[in-house]
Amino acid sequence: MDEKIAELKEWIAGSDNIVFFGGAGVSTESGIPDFRSVDGLYHQKWKYPPETILSHTFFERMPEEYYRFHRQKLVIDGVQPNRAHKRLAELEAEGKLRAVITQNIDGLHQAAGSKKVLELHGSIWRAYCSRCRKPYPAEQMNHGEGVPRCSCGGVIRPDIVLYEEPLDQDILSEAVHYIRHAEILIVGGTSLNVYPAAGLINYYRGDKLVLINRSETPYDRYADLVIHANIGDVFSQI
């Protein structure tokens, strides 16, 4: 493990073209549960599985139930960026990291100071009307009661990508661009189970693909360096 971290450190020292691609595991050390770990969201008991609640159809049909889940499980008050978020922001400020590509919707990379953040699945900190698309502050949606409504009568929704919905093509293209031209691609805290996000790795053409994850992923065998550890521990050493 120490040798692997030393190698990663050396790679980072010699590069000004690093791209990071991450998921829910980046925020667990901030106190936000991930989706697929044994104690993650998908193992908790709700009337419906989270994948169902987080779908477009469910949001349209049962917005009350959606918002119950949203406010209890997606919005967690008082969370702060952890060592991984902070080190990534520093690497960008040092001119070494070009972009953070994230599947997370929690805004913690920006809170840590990262500037170039591509949010593949959107953010719970933005809201808009699902009928007329008027933007709204997220506060009432995240902390109010009942189903938030627009002046046009439409339901206000979070600017996140629900299941059954396509990803934003501009963000996806930009992510592909950064990954395709990266010298080092560090992938961390993601089970690499959800497509199309997980498939982004296939655009990487370099020879320094780093995977940092607590558990194994389907991409471990393609990586040049695999570190099975807590991402915060790794980032505090590089």
Ligand code: OAD
């Ligand atoms: P997952 O919950 O599928 O995977 C998180 C991964 O992070 C797991 O493999 C954990 O072992 C690992 N992990 C957890 N904490 C870690 C830590 N501190 N250090 C290192 N690894 C850690 O989350 P994602 O891959 O992000 O989509 O899931 C992708 C998408 O599935 C989410 O964006 C969300 C969900 O459904 C939507 O809501 C559209």
